Amino acid sequence: MRPAINCDMGEGFGLYRMGEDEELMPYITAANVACGFHAADPVVMARTVRLAKQHGVKVGAHPSLPDLQGFGRREMKMQPGELADCIIYQVGALKGFLDREGLKLSHVKPHGALYGMAARSPEIAEAVARAVKVFGVAVYGMAGTMHEKVYPAQGLEFVSEYYADLEYGDDGGVIITRVHEAVDPKRAAERALRAVRDGVAESVHGREVRVRADTICVHSDTPNAVAVARAVRDCLTEAKVHGGGTGS
Amino acid sequence: MRPAINCDMGEGFGLYRMGEDEELMPYITAANVACGFHAADPVVMARTVRLAKQHGVKVGAHPSLPDLQGFGRREMKMQPGELADCIIYQVGALKGFLDREGLKLSHVKPHGALYGMAARSPEIAEAVARAVKVFGVAVYGMAGTMHEKVYPAQGLEFVSEYYADLEYGDDGGVIITRVHEAVDPKRAAERALRAVRDGVAESVHGREVRVRADTICVHSDTPNAVAVARAVRDCLTEAKVHGGGTGS
Amino acid sequence: MRPAINCDMGEGFGLYRMGEDEELMPYITAANVACGFHAADPVVMARTVRLAKQHGVKVGAHPSLPDLQGFGRREMKMQPGELADCIIYQVGALKGFLDREGLKLSHVKPHGALYGMAARSPEIAEAVARAVKVFGVAVYGMAGTMHEKVYPAQGLEFVSEYYADLEYGDDGGVIITRVHEAVDPKRAAERALRAVRDGVAESVHGREVRVRADTICVHSDTPNAVAVARAVRDCLTEAKVHGGGTGS
Amino acid sequence: MRPAINCDMGEGFGLYRMGEDEELMPYITAANVACGFHAADPVVMARTVRLAKQHGVKVGAHPSLPDLQGFGRREMKMQPGELADCIIYQVGALKGFLDREGLKLSHVKPHGALYGMAARSPEIAEAVARAVKVFGVAVYGMAGTMHEKVYPAQGLEFVSEYYADLEYGDDGGVIITRVHEAVDPKRAAERALRAVRDGVAESVHGREVRVRADTICVHSDTPNAVAVARAVRDCLTEAKVHGGGTGS
Numbered sequence: 001m002r003p004a005i006n007c008d009m010g011e012g013f014g015l016y017r018m019g020e021d022e023e024l025m026p027y028i029t030a031a032n033v034a035c036g037f038h039a040a041d042p043v044v045m046a047r048t049v050r051l052a053k054q055h056g057v058k059v060g061a062h063p064s065l066p067d068l069q070g071f072g073r074r075e076m077k078m079q080p081g082e083l084a085d086c087i088i089y090q091v092g093a094l095k096g097f098l099d100r101e102g103l104k105l106s107h108v109k110p111h112g113a114l115y116g117m118a119a120r121s122p123e124i125a126e127a128v129a130r131a132v133k134v135f136g137v138a139v140y141g142m143a144g145t146m147h148e149k150v151y152p153a154q155g156l157e158f159v160s161e162y163y164a165d166l167e168y169g170d171d172g173g174v175i176i177t178r179v180h181e182a183v184d185p186k187r188a189a190e191r192a193l194r195a196v197r198d199g200v201a202e203s204v205h206g207r208e209v210r211v212r213a214d215t216i217c218v219h220s221d222t223p224n225a226v227a228v229a230r231a232v233r234d235c236l237t238e239a240k241v242h243g244g245g246t247g248s
Numbered sequence: 249m250r251p252a253i254n255c256d257m258g259e260g261f262g263l264y265r266m267g268e269d270e271e272l273m274p275y276i277t278a279a280n281v282a283c284g285f286h287a288a289d290p291v292v293m294a295r296t297v298r299l300a301k302q303h304g305v306k307v308g309a310h311p312s313l314p315d316l317q318g319f320g321r322r323e324m325k326m327q328p329g330e331l332a333d334c335i336i337y338q339v340g341a342l343k344g345f346l347d348r349e350g351l352k353l354s355h356v357k358p359h360g361a362l363y364g365m366a367a368r369s370p371e372i373a374e375a376v377a378r379a380v381k382v383f384g385v386a387v388y389g390m391a392g393t394m395h396e397k398v399y400p401a402q403g404l405e406f407v408s409e410y411y412a413d414l415e416y417g418d419d420g421g422v423i424i425t426r427v428h429e430a431v432d433p434k435r436a437a438e439r440a441l442r443a444v445r446d447g448v449a450e451s452v453h454g455r456e457v458r459v460r461a462d463t464i465c466v467h468s469d470t471p472n473a474v475a476v477a478r479a480v481r482d483c484l485t486e487a488k489v490h491g492g493g494t495g496s
Numbered sequence: 497m498r499p500a501i502n503c504d505m506g507e508g509f510g511l512y513r514m515g516e517d518e519e520l521m522p523y524i525t526a527a528n529v530a531c532g533f534h535a536a537d538p539v540v541m542a543r544t545v546r547l548a549k550q551h552g553v554k555v556g557a558h559p560s561l562p563d564l565q566g567f568g569r570r571e572m573k574m575q576p577g578e579l580a581d582c583i584i585y586q587v588g589a590l591k592g593f594l595d596r597e598g599l600k601l602s603h604v605k606p607h608g609a610l611y612g613m614a615a616r617s618p619e620i621a622e623a624v625a626r627a628v629k630v631f632g633v634a635v636y637g638m639a640g641t642m643h644e645k646v647y648p649a650q651g652l653e654f655v656s657e658y659y660a661d662l663e664y665g666d667d668g669g670v671i672i673t674r675v676h677e678a679v680d681p682k683r684a685a686e687r688a689l690r691a692v693r694d695g696v697a698e699s700v701h702g703r704e705v706r707v708r709a710d711t712i713c714v715h716s717d718t719p720n721a722v723a724v725a726r727a728v729r730d731c732l733t734e735a736k737v738h739g740g741g742t743g744s
Numbered sequence: 745m746r747p748a749i750n751c752d753m754g755e756g757f758g759l760y761r762m763g764e765d766e767e768l769m770p771y772i773t774a775a776n777v778a779c780g781f782h783a784a785d786p787v788v789m790a791r792t793v794r795l796a797k798q799h800g801v802k803v804g805a806h807p808s809l810p811d812l813q814g815f816g817r818r819e820m821k822m823q824p825g826e827l828a829d830c831i832i833y834q835v836g837a838l839k840g841f842l843d844r845e846g847l848k849l850s851h852v853k854p855h856g857a858l859y860g861m862a863a864r865s866p867e868i869a870e871a872v873a874r875a876v877k878v879f880g881v882a883v884y885g886m887a888g889t890m891h892e893k894v895y896p897a898q899g900l901e902f903v904s905e906y907y908a909d910l911e912y913g914d915d916g917g918v919i920i921t922r923v924h925e926a927v928d929p930k931r932a933a934e935r936a937l938r939a940v941r942d943g944v945a946e947s948v949h950g951r952e953v954r955v956r957a958d959t960i961c962v963h964s965d966t967p968n969a970v971a972v973a974r975a976v977r978d979c980l981t982e983a984k985v986h987g988g989g990t991g992s
Binding site for chain 1: 757759762812813965
């Protein structure tokens with residue numbers, strides 16, 4: 001059994017490239033594929049789904065606020081209803097490409113600012129849940145936030161992820177940044193192992209905080225993402241540790 | 249049995265309204281719902297699918313070239329592969345809303361310039377066919393064009409439509425315009441009846457041309473669309489004439 | 497001298513219409529022209545500028561957050577720098593059309609959520625100010641808010657507007673809504689007169705609040721905007737009252 | 745005097761990068777800055793204009809068809825009037841950033857498919873000319889095409905460019921490709937020298953064709969663009985050869 005590692009993928013757009021998707025695929029078990037609202041276009045989505053299929057990697061949807069120019073990392077005040085509709089649109093669009101390849105949708109993982117908003121706001125998390133229920137799959141999110149509280153309450157499977165390439169605050173919450181920086185692969189792998197095995201992370205101020213790592217997330221736009229993914233995979237494989245869920 | 253009448257619907261965007269969808273629904277049997285590339289957004293699509301469900305109207309996808317500002321009525325040179333991906337994206341997105349409502353996708357009808365390009369170009373028609381095959385539904389189009397030739401050759405059901413509110417050229421082809429003008433409902437209904445029953449239309453220059461009318465199309469952005477749809481429906485009902493197919 | 501009345505205009509997009517610009521022009525002195533981020537496209541902007549020229553109406557820019565689908569009425573968390581750049585882009589684009597017609601830019605009036613954000617946040621108001629300083633024109637806004645505090649402090653002329661078709665809160669602040677409702681023209685005109693002459697408005701809860709009305713704003717997407725604009729114009733003309741500034 | 749070399753710049757978007765603008769600036773004399781329709785956003789434009797200013801590089805506008813996903817390299821059937829409006833919008837927007845930096849607009853160079861369409865169609869070239877006349881600057885284009893015929897006939901200065909990184913057909917026309925490939929810098933430089941000094945290029949089939957090289961173009965998205973630009977600059981400088989015009 002391979003350690004559960006997920007990665008946001010297909011985040012290019014038109015001629016623009018973002019992330020080394022091909023190089024990352026061998027190390028991961030689940031791809032969260034962008035759906036055109038913060039990144040990706042139909043061609044990129046088609047290519048990414050095909051790539052995941054070739055590597056036997058599960059495909060989840062990675063829907064976003066409608067903000068291509070801001071890469072979905074700027075909060076927008078949207079009504080829960082229109083937000084749910086935006087998510088259904090994006091997940092449905094991705095499913096078209098899965099249908100073509102004969103693949104099933106594995107999960108949904110909200111992107112960027114939407115992820116953060118759903119972590120804090122029960123209203124937003126409920127909107128996410130309402131949309132995901134249409135597709136009956138698991139939701140990836142962060143333990144200790146509204147994700148963990150709302151999604152299961154709405155009858156959805158919740159898969160908690162730990163971010164190998166981001167820092168954590170003293171409250172156990174991940175610190176979202178607009179641009180991702182390179183991290184030390186060895187340190188990232190050791191932190192990931194500790195998160196999966198012990199449920200503990202060290203915060204940016206040196207405090208031990210509780211985390212729950214059913215799956216490890218590596219961002220494809222972290223500059224040295226491949227090295228990080230490989231180090232995490234190797235470290236967890238050697239330790240015979242793997243996360244719990246990567247979706248259905 | 250009601251006469252087969254289809255209508256392009258859900259063509260508003262944000263606060264913008266286009267077409268009297270609510271008023272039209274009672275008279276039609278199939279709604280071709282815009283998918284966000286020439287018109288519509290997730291909220292509009294959700295509302296339109298719900299509206300069709302309330303009226304027992306079948307829902308097809310109405311995908312377009314990616315050209316919101318031009319309402320999908322400007323030709324774009326796209327490669328067949330990227331075009332097919334664009335269509336899969338849009339149809340998939342619509343299916344998300346159908347899934348929520350427990351409805352099945354009935355058919356696909358390409359919009360505007362894409363419709364015209366597929367009518368003339370076998371390459372484009374094949375790209376449409378490849379995309380629609382993913383969903384296994386019928387395609388609406390125009391007899392005497394590549395639609396009729398290519399779609400069935402690709403194993404797809406082809407449903408030929410007659411436009412109640414557009415003029416026909418001497419070659420039997422419909423004359424696509426960027427803005428739709430009001431037409432006389434009575435004349436439109438009589439023309440529609442003749443098209444369905446006799447397979448004949450009078451061209452803009454007074455010539456009789458062959459048409460095949462499995463279903464009658466009324467554009468929702470024709471200024472008096474409701475009057476036209478009602479007149480066509482009443483005229484065909486009275487004559488006990490109805491078209492053949494409105495999709496699966 | 498005509499009473500200073502400004503109106504948001506050119507808020508259609510592609511085939512979509514919004515507001516009766518042609519009917520409104522005779523009653524107003526300043527048009528705030530949408531710049532493509534919440535509404536309008538180059539064709540709409542060109543047409544609107546030409547229309548304003550025909551009626552001898554001053555043209556200001558009406559820049560927005562980048563949110564066409566939300567009509568610029570959803571708040572977005574943007575950094576002040578990127579916001580200023582967005583505004584410069586939009587005002588510059590409008591100036592292209594003014595250059596063609598030999599007209600000068602009169603003023604800038606931020607739209608929708610941007611207007612509201614600048615009213616509350618000194619950081620956002622400063623970003624607006626930095627952008628407008630490039631063009632050296634007046635800014636329209638609301639007295640008693642950061643508009644009044646920040647714009648003049650940045651060396652810009654500030655023109656305070658009173659909204660004829662919106663309600664006011666007990667704090668003297670206008671209540672922004674996503675969709676505008678019809679209002680009674682006569683009541684709107686009397687309120688406008690009182691606002692210009694006496695600097696007083698009645699809040700939604702019946703309290704008298706201070707307002708400063710250098711110019712009266714009528715929204716073009718208020719359903720009966722023409723009747724409101726005419727009533728305001730007639731009422732103020734008869735009372736020989738007109739606002740102070742409509743920009744340079 | 746430095747040899748006239750122009751480069752398309754500012755072609756990133758949001759977090760996406762395209763081209764090594766900073767590395768290229770030292771070798772060029774004119775930057776054609778993307779205006780948001782095929783690439784760039786307000787932040788990218790602001791940054792690019794500032795960068796050009798630092799290097800004493802002239803700034804021209806690089807307007808496109810409205811096709812961000814296709815990078816402006818797909819032809820679209822647009823009416824001349826709406827095309828002219830699109831160009832005015834984009835050039836105006838860029839001028840906003842030039843105004844802030846106290847720079848003058850140097851020239852306009854249509855991008856991608858628009859460039860190619862204007863080369864072939866007098867109607868499109870006239871639409872470009874009508875738009876550029878608003879700003880009274882030179883137009884970059886290709887000799888032997890409608891560019892050379894129409895722009896001067898409309899009273900505009902025409903600057904003919906030679907592409908250092910593209911191949912030429914037997915008709916002397918450049919071969920536009922959607923993705924640019926790396927080229928041998930030494931060969932590119934020698935070809936550029938010959939183009940400027942002798943007005944001759946070797947076509948892809950080995951024929952000598954006439955070209956007119958007032959300025960040499962290097963695409964910033966050619967993979968080894970910096971090496972090409974440097975080689976061309978060095979080669980022309982050594983030969984004491986420089987093109988004629990780089991705009992006003």
